[in-house]
Amino acid sequence: MVEHKAQPAGLSGGFWTVTAILTALSIAAIVFWSIFPLEKYLPAAIITARQVDLLFRFMAASGSALWIFVAGYLLYFSIAFRARATDPPDAIGLQVHDNHKLEFWWTVIPALFVVLLSIVSVRIWYQVMLEPENGIVVQAIGHQFYFSFRYPQINGEVTDEMHLPRDVPVTLNLTSADVIHGFWVPAMRLKNDTVPGLVTTIKFTPIRDGRYPIICTQFCGVLHSEMDKQYLVIEEKPAFDAWFKKWQEKNAHASNALPSAGGGAVALQGGNASAGKALFAQKCSACHKVAPFSQTLVGPGLAGVLHDPSHPNLVNNQPATPQNVAGILQNGFTGSMGTMPNATANGLSRQDIANLVAFLDSLK
Amino acid sequence: MSVAAVHPGGIADHIHPEPQGFVRRYVFSLDHKIIGIQYIITAFVFFMLSGLLAEVIRTQLLNPNGGFVSSDTYNEVYSVHGSAMVWLVIIPLLTGGFGNLVFPLQIGARDVAFPWLNMLSFWIFPVSGLMLFASFLMGAPTAGWMEYPPVSLQGAAGTSMWCAAIFLVGVSSTMTGINFVVTILKMRAPGMTFTRMPLFCWGQFATAPLLMIATTALAAALAALFIEREFGVPFYDPTKGGSPVMWQHMFWFYSHPAVYIMILPAFGIISEVLPTFSRKPIFGYKLIAFSSMAIALAGFMVWAHHMFTSGLAPFLQLPFMILTFVIGVPTGIKIFSWTATLFGGKIHFSTAMLFALGFIGLFTLGGITGIFLAAIPFDLHVHGTYFIVAHLHYVLVGGSLMGVFAGMYYWFPKMSGRLLNETLGKWHFWLFFLGFNGTFIPMHWLGMLGMPREVATYDPQFAFWNRFESVASYLMAFSILLFFVNVLWSIRNGKRSGPNPWGGRTLEWQIPSPPHYYNFKHIPTVYGLPYDFAQPLPYKGLDEELTDSPPAVAAGAH
Ligand code: HEM
Ligand SMILES: [Cu+2]
Ligand SMILES: [Cu+2]
Numbered sequence: 001m002v003e004h005k006a007q008p009a010g011l012s013g014g015f016w017t018v019t020a021i022l023t024a025l026s027i028a029a030i031v032f033w034s035i036f037p038l039e040k041y042l043p044a045a046i047i048t049a050r051q052v053d054l055l056f057r058f059m060a061a062s063g064s065a066l067w068i069f070v071a072g073y074l075l076y077f078s079i080a081f082r083a084r085a086t087d088p089p090d091a092i093g094l095q096v097h098d099n100h101k102l103e104f105w106w107t108v109i110p111a112l113f114v115v116l117l118s119i120v121s122v123r124i125w126y127q128v129m130l131e132p133e134n135g136i137v138v139q140a141i142g143h144q145f146y147f148s149f150r151y152p153q154i155n156g157e158v159t160d161e162m163h164l165p166r167d168v169p170v171t172l173n174l175t176s177a178d179v180i181h182g183f184w185v186p187a188m189r190l191k192n193d194t195v196p197g198l199v200t201t202i203k204f205t206p207i208r209d210g211r212y213p214i215i216c217t218q219f220c221g222v223l224h225s226e227m228d229k230q231y232l233v234i235e236e237k238p239a240f241d242a243w244f245k246k247w248q249e250k251n252a253h254a255s256n257a258l259p260s261a262g263g264g265a266v267a268l269q270g271g272n273a274s275a276g277k278a279l280f281a282q283k284c285s286a287c288h289k290v291a292p293f294s295q296t297l298v299g300p301g302l303a304g305v306l307h308d309p310s311h312p313n314l315v316n317n318q319p320a321t322p323q324n325v326a327g328i329l330q331n332g333f334t335g336s337m338g339t340m341p342n343a344t345a346n347g348l349s350r351q352d353i354a355n356l357v358a359f360l361d362s363l364k
Numbered sequence: 365m366s367v368a369a370v371h372p373g374g375i376a377d378h379i380h381p382e383p384q385g386f387v388r389r390y391v392f393s394l395d396h397k398i399i400g401i402q403y404i405i406t407a408f409v410f411f412m413l414s415g416l417l418a419e420v421i422r423t424q425l426l427n428p429n430g431g432f433v434s435s436d437t438y439n440e441v442y443s444v445h446g447s448a449m450v451w452l453v454i455i456p457l458l459t460g461g462f463g464n465l466v467f468p469l470q471i472g473a474r475d476v477a478f479p480w481l482n483m484l485s486f487w488i489f490p491v492s493g494l495m496l497f498a499s500f501l502m503g504a505p506t507a508g509w510m511e512y513p514p515v516s517l518q519g520a521a522g523t524s525m526w527c528a529a530i531f532l533v534g535v536s537s538t539m540t541g542i543n544f545v546v547t548i549l550k551m552r553a554p555g556m557t558f559t560r561m562p563l564f565c566w567g568q569f570a571t572a573p574l575l576m577i578a579t580t581a582l583a584a585a586l587a588a589l590f591i592e593r594e595f596g597v598p599f600y601d602p603t604k605g606g607s608p609v610m611w612q613h614m615f616w617f618y619s620h621p622a623v624y625i626m627i628l629p630a631f632g633i634i635s636e637v638l639p640t641f642s643r644k645p646i647f648g649y650k651l652i653a654f655s656s657m658a659i660a661l662a663g664f665m666v667w668a669h670h671m672f673t674s675g676l677a678p679f680l681q682l683p684f685m686i687l688t689f690v691i692g693v694p695t696g697i698k699i700f701s702w703t704a705t706l707f708g709g710k711i712h713f714s715t716a717m718l719f720a721l722g723f724i725g726l727f728t729l730g731g732i733t734g735i736f737l738a739a740i741p742f743d744l745h746v747h748g749t750y751f752i753v754a755h756l757h758y759v760l761v762g763g764s765l766m767g768v769f770a771g772m773y774y775w776f777p778k779m780s781g782r783l784l785n786e787t788l789g790k791w792h793f794w795l796f797f798l799g800f801n802g803t804f805i806p807m808h809w810l811g812m813l814g815m816p817r818e819v820a821t822y823d824p825q826f827a828f829w830n831r832f833e834s835v836a837s838y839l840m841a842f843s844i845l846l847f848f849v850n851v852l853w854s855i856r857n858g859k860r861s862g863p864n865p866w867g868g869r870t871l872e873w874q875i876p877s878p879p880h881y882y883n884f885k886h887i888p889t890v891y892g893l894p895y896d897f898a899q900p901l902p903y904k905g906l907d908e909e910l911t912d913s914p915p916a917v918a919a920g921a922h
Contacts, residue, residue, distance in 0.1 A: 042813055052741045056812075059739065063732040070699055071725050077706035078713075078721060081642070087710060090867075092897040093644035094708030103648055106700045107693065114689045121685060121739040128741050129678055179515035180608060182673065182748045186814035189745040193673045195609065196514060197602030200675040213823075217673075217748030217816045219507050220515055222436050225819035287603075332604075334596075345604040 135169030142181030182217030276359025400465030472553025541575030567632020630767025642709025715789030726762025751811025802836025
């Protein structure tokens with residue numbers, strides 16, 4: 001083994017020149033991210049969208065600076081310390097193993113940066129989470145493959161666009177009728193999943209009129225790609241009110257379709273149709289409409305389940321009698337449409353079943 | 365009869381007779397080197413298949429309304445592409461492949477601790493891979509590599525096949541993990557203390573416990589999904605009392621550590637290639653080794669950063685955000701140490717070195733966007749979009765896969781006794797580098813501007829950049845074709861490499877290429893770190909390795 005002499009190499013003038021260039025480039029990148037007109041490419045429709053952009057600017061600026069230094073030194077060292085044709089074949093590099101001072105600083109500075117980044121992120125996170133709740137409450141429900149919206153004082157569901165008045169705080173409750181979807185409005189810089197069986201909430205205050213796409217961001221089935229065709233419309237209060245009124249009228253009918261409770265034959269002993277109606281709204285309406293059999297949500301419409309001559313048999317091929325409906329509620333059933341949960345899963349007592357059957361029986 | 369001797373390390377030092385016959389030598393081999401090569405070949409076959417699927421994806425996305433394949437087929441294609449790249453390509457290449465091939469040599473062992481287990485681990489792998497691809501015959505899974513229920517409960521029959529395949533490949537990983545941990549703990553040559561171990565071994569040592577521990581969570585989740593799909597026991601279906609979010613917890617409790625399974629060994633490869641080709645000790649050896657262990661440990665505590673939109677209680681999310689930021693620090697330390705390693709070096713631009721340098725630049729970018737994603741308010745914007753696709757490909761392709769290529773150019777001579785062609789290799793590198801960046805850089809802004817992931821059709825406003833990406837991806841595919849041509853050509857016609865073509869100082873370079881089946885005639889004794897180029901090699905007992913003398917311990921029947 002030949003003993004090699006390590007050639008001496010301090011920090012040459014070249015190193016400091018390169019450092020100066022990289023510093024200049026980093027400053028340029030920081031300036032770039034500070035003034036880049038993000039909103040020209042993606043408008044900010046709610047207050048906190050600007051905060052998220054600010055966080056992005058901060059991270060993009062510091063990230064670019066870091067990357068410029070790493071890549072810059074990488075390139076510079078590769079060129080400056082390349083082996084040359086004139087070097088003896090067994091020439092070796094500078095034999096340094098470490099440098100505790102350097103290692104100390106490049107641990108401490110990133111650690112301090114992490115503290116700073118945490119403070120910035122937590123502050124902006126607070127602003128996103130702690131938006132006021134004193135405005136309008138809306139529910140968005142994910143379906144395969146669309147979103148529907150429920151507003152207080154509008155019966156039933158709004159199924160095309162979601163309208164919101166400008167400058168009024170919104171509490172948006174999200175849930176799903178089937179699988180997980182993602183409810184994303186890029187212009188809001190905000191999303192949340194719609195999870196079946198779970199209600200999650202996002203809060204925000206619209207500040208900019210416009211028509212913004214609502215996009216599903218969780219794979220939800222074969223037509224997932226099509227779930228980008230609905231819009232959030234933010235508009236002045238009067239325009240919103242007009243829209244609201246239109247849907248109230250349009251859906252007034254939807255509510256009238258729910259027949260008033262009471263009366264009708266009591267199929268199972270002690271069944272109470274009005275208690276059944278309340279239960280239905282609570283436990284069944286995510287999957288069933290009170291509408292003819294053909295109007296399916298997840299399961300079929302149930303308006304005529306016991307009294308529709310064109311629907312003599314239930315989905316399990318048994319005759320449509322109160323007893324057999326009770327059987328389906330008790331045991332559940334999986335058929336061509338999907339799964340009807342059983343009584344345990346739906347949380348139904350015997351009395352609940354009796355009440356529900358009474359309610360279904362009251363629908364003509 | 366085996367003739368056993370006990371060397372100073374206290375390990376029975378016996379040599380098994382070289383197996384005779386093709387089947388015992390190359391098919392059901394117990395030799396860690398052959399098994400490593402088997403892993404590498406198999407994984408590259410799967411790499412070709414899932415690479416083809418990737419090009420189907422990009423071809424579909426040439427047009428906003430798709431049209432190359434149906435939506436359903438498209439969903440199957442990207443789901444199998446992602447699953448196969450993770451479980452059949454990157455993980456097997458980096459652990460079963462390079463792990464098996466290299467680290468027993470580097471610690472001066474004759475084999476891994478449990479050769480039979482090793483053979484079993486390997487043979488499960490192609491079987492599960494075939495099962496995964498066979499799922500196309502019965503309707504492949506469509507819900508991506510994450511297969512979130514409830515939608516995965518609705519998936520075609522192939523989804524159950526997917527569960528079984530991934531479960532099996534997980535069993536194989538777990539066994540590999542056990543094997544590697546025991547081997548490193550018990551079978552290091554005398555004098556090979558932990559602080560003298562090459563950094564590639566440290567990479568494997570940090571990875572193996574992740575394979576062992578994290579994979580069990582995945583196995584449980586998969587078993588439950590399989591049982592629910594096939595027998596209706598409701599683990600995940602909320603209408604029957606199950607919890608879909610539970611899957612996400614279990615999946616990410618595995619899959620976040622799994623991203624470190626996919627990067628720590630690549631860190632190890634880079635840490636070997638850099639000193640060899642800059643003729644310098646690695647800078648900050650201890651800090652690099654220590655930070656791998658820190659990353660592996662902390663990797664278990666950040667999984668919910670994938671679930672900021674899943675409806676977790678808001679205050680539960682904060683610690684996950686901050687811990688994820690914290691992981692950036694040891695990662696940064698490594699990047700700085702590698703860069704500093706170049707300072708004052710005598711840098712030789714072999715293809716392996718080019719890939720290592722490319723790795724540092726691209727992985728750093730992916731790590732930085734990872735930090736972006738950990739910041740909850742920003743993640744609430746880009747989760748589930750192409751920004752994620754950009755991040756994960758920067759770390760997995762710019763990082764892990766570049767590491768694999770660096771390893772291939774570096775250790776191919778050790779496997780075959782021949783060099784890969786360097787000219788073709790450089791074409792491979794540069795075209796790959798261009799094609800890769802062209803394919804994945806635009807995804808950052810596409811995601812931020814509103815393009816969701818896992819879609820077969822998209823808003824026409826994104827058409828330009830998608831076409832750009834698709835064309836760049838063809839360039840990347842072409843460069844990989846060059847790599848395959850290079851391997852196939854060089855295996856017969858490559859320049860003979862001799863034992864140590866790169867002037868490497870770790871133990872594997874001190875023995876013939878390819879090594880004898882027993883690796884070392886005498887188990888060497890180790891006196892120091894391998895990376896001191898100014899010092900003589902820190903090994904004793906290697907004098908006869910390159911001579912014709914027979915091994916010290918006679919071979920005998922076991
Ligand atoms: C500094 C290091 C890293 C940080 C801070 C980081 C952070 C993150 C975060 C927060 C996400 C979740 C984003 C979301 O879905 O909303 C993510 C996704 C991901 N990361 Fe990283 N990451 C890092 C390094 C890596 C590495 C080394 C790999 C693999 C080699 C990796 C692979 C992935 C993958 C595959 C995903 C996407 C998973 C999916 O949704 O399909 N990351 N990363
Ligand atoms: Cu969707
Ligand atoms: Cu993660």
